[in-house]
Amino acid sequence: MFEATSINRKNLGWQKLFRFLLGGMTASLIFPVALILGMLIFKGAPVISFDFLFTSPTNGMTEGGIFPALLGTILLVLVALVASVPLGVAAAIYLSEYAPENWFTRAINLAIINLAGVPSIVHALFGLGAFVLFFRFGTSILAASLTLAVMTLPVVIVATRESLQAVPMAFREACWNMGATRWQTIRHIVLPNAVTGILTGVILEVSRTAGETAPIMFTGAVFFLPFLPQGVFDQTMALSLHLFVVSTQVPEMPEAVPYGVALVLIAMVLLMNSASIALRMYLRGKKKW
């Protein structure tokens, strides 16, 4: 009584075809990732050593390590975070919890979307004009980090706003109904339950910041420095720019060095991404509704 009609068979045929097609396309995504990682590890791993990570480059950067660049990237990311996270989270809270639905709010939202779409080289020129020249920070860690902060603000704002809006409206209403102000509601109910999403956004920002080259090229990062930066007004080396330099600017560079630098950079980013995933899984396990 359940014999397939010709229509059934036709539907089943299409279903199988599309399942195969969609699955195949998804599987093909693995190839670029696997190839990049495989090649980097294969060619870069031999140069990775304690000395490579923790000493300065010598002999025209063809020998020695990458410590100043590694430290520089970490500093750039930290200062950028300090600048962008408070600003981005504050703006997102305002937009999600307070902003009335009017032309001004819509204009701000449009600005955020547009900010996310600005090419990084344009951010670099903005940073040069605004932070290096106008505010007279010079080419420095501060100017470079602020440029990175402006560039990644939309990431923080959008991630924070989405995690705030994922907190059910009923929680807010229950709170308002018992006489809580908007801020009390945010402080006691909304923020504690949105913190997972906010952290995820922050870590995404970190991995994006660490890899950027263009915005820091004109604003604070340099090819080579004989000493480590002593403060935020010093220039610094950075992994991403160092990779560009050792790949294209230095003659007779041993082939393994650029791969080694790239491997360190990508390992740093992947490490942060996995930290973000682990954190999200941990906090989701503690999800309260």
Added chain:
Amino acid sequence: MVGGTVVNEESSLNKDGTSRPPVKLGVENLSIHYETGAALENVSFDIREHEIFGIIGPANAGKTSFLKAVNRMDMFNPDMTVGGRITFDGTDISKVRNVYGLRSRIGVVFPLPVGLPLSVYDNVALAPRLAGLKDKAELNVIVERCLTRAALWDEVKDRLDSLGSMLSGGQQQRLTIARALSQEPELLMLDEFSIAVDPVTTMRIEDVLKELKSEITIILVTNLVQQARRLADRTAFFLDGTCVEVGVTEDLFTGEVVDQRTRDYVEGRFG
């Protein structure tokens, strides 16, 4: 006839002739509009201290909108406009500047229990804490008293630290009642509280409400006409954004009704 609403004044007098308690909540020519249309039009009645005031009526009658207006939730709904006058202890609530003070004197219980993502203890301690109470011992007393009154203490006293949202539906609803009581409200508004609650728990909560009546005023919005009959001293019948009739509850079921639709509704002929 007052502004389109029929108030059965004779029957709102006490039968033994004692003087009527003072008005807790006065409603005069209340209208509520949303961008999509009117939710309530030209409604007037008084709710007196220490009574359970029932509001019955089918969906879209304007019952929930009425509760929102009482608690000034129109401030959070830009498309909600409230006309007419609601007075709380004689004060026009639209003139109240400290709306947080007003709301903290009014407890609200929603149709579906909203267990805040906090521990059982923190759910009940939230309102006192928001009001500035920090003393641990005092908080303990309040939490135990409110949970006991909401008939939940015995079931949760050993797991006050577990999440409120992990309790069963009926327990969560009693938790929200305990939370509303922790505000020490003068007026308790329940919006179809028994929708997600089993019959046994419903009866327990109803017993709690009968006890509370001696201390506070209660507005009971309900879809169950028999629940209104069991609990409410007086009942208003809302239909399509108007208040068809207000009267002593028993009169709506057995006595004289002003409007035949009231009798039809309570006897289940429509709605």
